[in-house]
Amino acid sequence: MKFLYLWPLVFLILVPVIIIMYMLKQRAKDHPFSSIFLWHELYANHEADTPWEKLKKNWLLFLQLLTLLFLILAICSPYLLSGGKQAENVIVIIDNSGSMNARYQGEKSRIDEAKDQAVSLVNALRSESTVTLITCAGDDPTLVVSNTKDHASVVKQIKDLKGSCSTGKVDRAVAMALTMQKQLTEGACETYLFTDQAVALGDVKGEVVNLTTALDNGYVDYISYAKGSDGGLTVMAKVTNAGPDTIISDINLYIDGKMIGVKEQVEIPSGGSKIAYFDGLYVQGSVLMAELNRKDDLMEDNCSYEVIKTGEEEAKVLLVTEQNVYLEKAMAQIPNVKVTKTNEIRKINEFENENYDLYIFDGMVPDGDLITLPKQGNILIFDGYYEPYFTGKRFTEGLRVSAEQNSVMKYIENANFGVGRGYIYEVPDFADSFLTTSEGSIGFIGLHDTQTIAAMGFDVHDSDLPLLVEFPILIHNLLNETIITGMVSSTKLDCGDSVRISSKLDGEDVVVRYPDATESLLLTGSAIFDSTYQVGVYHVSQKFTGGELSADFAVNFPNEESENVISDATAVDGDEDKQESNTVSAPLNLRNWILLFVLIALVIEWIVYVKRS
C-alpha cells in the first residue's frame, strides 16, 4: 500500500489533543445521592483515581481515536498497486470530440465518464508520477498539461474540460503521445486513451478506455437551398439514422427561428437516410434550420443550419495592367475577390458600367483629360499619378522606402525595402502617407468624396518588396482598405473549422456573437476565427464611421462525429496486444473503503454511547 499524500499525517497531532480533552472531560460532576452505602463495594474496582486510569476501558475514546486515524488515512489517499500499472510517467488522452457528448449511461455523457475515470486515475497515481494531459478536439491535439507532478492542477484541468462539437483526430493525439513517450528518458510511460473512436495505439504503451455504447442517434446530414427566379426557396434536408433501430420522426424547417415547414412521421431505417424537400417557400429571412424532431442520445446533431446568401459578398476588381505576376499572385490569396484583367486603359470608362468595387491601375493611369478615373468604386494606383487629384515627381535613383504610421501598414510597421525608380508624391489633403523615402512620400491612401484612393509610386518589379514577407500583407491591407464586401470567407462550417473574418482596419473591433448570445471581440483587419465550438449561427459585425458591416455563418455538428456515436472503437486491427476495456485499470484507491470504515466506527461509537448512557 502506498500513499498519495503524506502531509495529512500532520493531523496526528490531534491524537494527544483528543486524549487530553478526554482527561479534561473526565472531571467528575458532583452528584448528591441518598447514601453511598451500596456504592462502597463497587468503589474499589471502579473509582477513577488517576488521569491514565480514566482512560482505561474507555471504548468511546478508542473509537474516536480510531475514527481520527482512519480519517487521516483516508486523506492520505492510500492505494494498492496492481500489476505494474504504476508507471512513473502517465499520459492521459481525453477525446473531447463531438461524439463524446453522446449519452454513456443514465444522464451521464461519454465525456463525463471519461473525465471521472481520468480523475480517478490521476488521483490514484503516486505523488512522484508525472502526468501529461492531451485533448483532441479539432484538427490538432491540444497539450493541456505537460509532464507535471502537480496532480491537483491536472485534476482541475480535467474537471474543467468541456466537450466540443468538433471532430477529433485521436490518431494525431496518439502520435503526439508516442513522440512524448520517446522523449522520456526516465521511467516507464503509460498512455491512457479515453475515446469512442476506433484507434490503434500502435507503438504507444498503454491502454484504450473504450466508451462506446450502443446508442440511438439520428442526425441531419445537411441542409441546402436553391433560390428560384421568382424568389421562392427550395430547401433540401438530408437526415440519417445512425442507430440500430428504425426511427420515425418529424423533420421541421425553420427560417430565423420561425417554423415554415414540417415533414411528418418520416421513417428512417437503421443505417439509412432520407431527403426531405420543402419547395415554394416565399419567406423572408437569412438563416435556415432543419431539425430532426426527436430525442436521442446525441442531441447536438439533430439540427443543421444554413445561411442564405445575399449574393453581394464577392468583390469585383478590375486590374488594368500590362503584366504583374506579383500583384496577381498576391490578390489570388484574398478570398471573395473576382479579378478582371485588362490592358486597355482607353476603354476604362466603358468598364465603369460594370460597377467594379475596385480599379487597380498598374503603370497605366488615366490622363485626367480624355480618360478620367471612374466615379464609382475605389482606386488603387501603382507607378503613376493622376493629376486632377495629385502629382508625382519622377525619381530614377534608388530609394529606401520605410513604413509610416497608418492602418495600411498594420503588422508590417518595420517594413523597409529598396525601389529602383518611382514617383515621390505630393500627398493630397484628403490622404495620409503610409510609405516614405528620404525624398518624400511614395505611398498614400485617403477618402476622396465617396471613393477611397490609394497610390504607390513605384512598379513592384522595380523593387525588392515582392521578395519580402511584408508584400502579401501590404497588398491584403491595401485591398482590405479599398474593398468593402462580405466579411466571412465561408458561411457554412463544421464545428472546429476556422473562418477568415475580414473587416475594415479603421473600424471598431469586430464583434462575434455566438449561438448562445455570448460575444467576443476580434481585432480589425483579417483574422482567423476558430472558436467554432458551438453549433448554430454566428453573427459577425463591425461598426465603422458611416456604417456597419455584418455577416452570418452557420456552424454544424460534423457528420463524421455523428457516425462515431455508434462506431465500434474495438474494431482496430493490429492492436491486439493492447489492453482495452470500458474502465481504466487504475491502481485501487482505498480512500472510499477507509471512509466506509470511518462510518462504521462512528456507528459503533454511537451504539456504545447510547448503550452506556
Add this chain to the structure above:
Amino acid sequence: MADNEIFNAEFYQKLNTLRMTMKMHLAAGMSGGRKSNAKGSSVEFSDFREYILGDDIRRIDWNAYGRFDKLFVKLFMEEKEGEFHLFIDGSKSMDFGEKSKAVCASRIAGALSYVVLQNLDRLYIHKLYGSSVTSDKGVTGRQAFARVIKSLEGIHYDSDTDLLGGISRSQLKRRGVSVVISDFYTTDLEPMLKYLAFHKQEIVLVQVLSREEIDPKFEGTVKLLDSETDGNVRITMSGGLIKEYRDSYEKFLKNIDALAKKYSTQYIRVASDESLDAIMFGALSKLGTG
C-alpha cells in the same frame, strides 16, 4: 394536589378502604377491640382442651365431664388492646428522590396509624434521629388520629442513620408490634432485629426506596456525595458498573430478606414513586397475612 403534600385528600379517602384490607395479629396487650390469638377469659367461646395441672379449675366444663368422664377446660377468645410501635427513620437519606422517600414513609406511617387506632389499639410513634429517638406518648382511639398526623408531619428528615441506637433508646415494656419504616442503609439491621425480638415484638420492616436508588441513571465520571455524611465516591459510569450496582442492590435486598425470615419478621418493600393505591392495596395489604 402537590405531590409532596404528605396527607392530602386522596390519602384520607383511601384510609377507609385500607381498614378492610389489613388484618393484624396480636399476641399480647391490654383488652381492646381486637380478637387476640391468646385464649383467655373473655366471654367469646373459642375451643376445648383437656385439663392439665395448673389450669384454673373455674374454667372446667362440668357438663362435658358428665358426658365424657374427662376434665375439659373451656377456652375463650380474649379481647385485648394491642400495642403498636411505629419507628420512623428520620435520616437525611430518606429525604431523597424525585418522589420523596420521606413523603412516602410518612404516608405509610399515617396509614398504619389509622388502622391501629381504628382497632382501638395503642399506638406509639417513635422518630429516629441518628442515635436518639423522639417518642410520642401512646395514643388510642380514633379521635387521636389527628394528633398522630400532626406528629408525623413534624418529622424532619435530616439526621444520620443509626436505627439500632435510636430503637434501643425507646421504651418497649410490653409485648407488641414494632413497625420500622426506613431505607435500611445500615449495617446494624441484625442487632436491631435481635433487640426488638428480645423485647417480644412482632416486627414489621417497611423498606422505602426511591426509583433513583433502584435504577440509577447518570453518566460519565461522577462524584456521588453521601447526603448524610461527608463521604463520597468517585466513579466512572458504564454499563458494567450499572450491572454491578444492580447485583449489589439485589444482594442487599436478599440480605434483608434473609434476616427477616430468620427473625420471623414481615418485610415489605415500597418504591417511593408508587401510587398510594399501589402501596395500600399492594404492600400494606400483605401485612398481617403472613
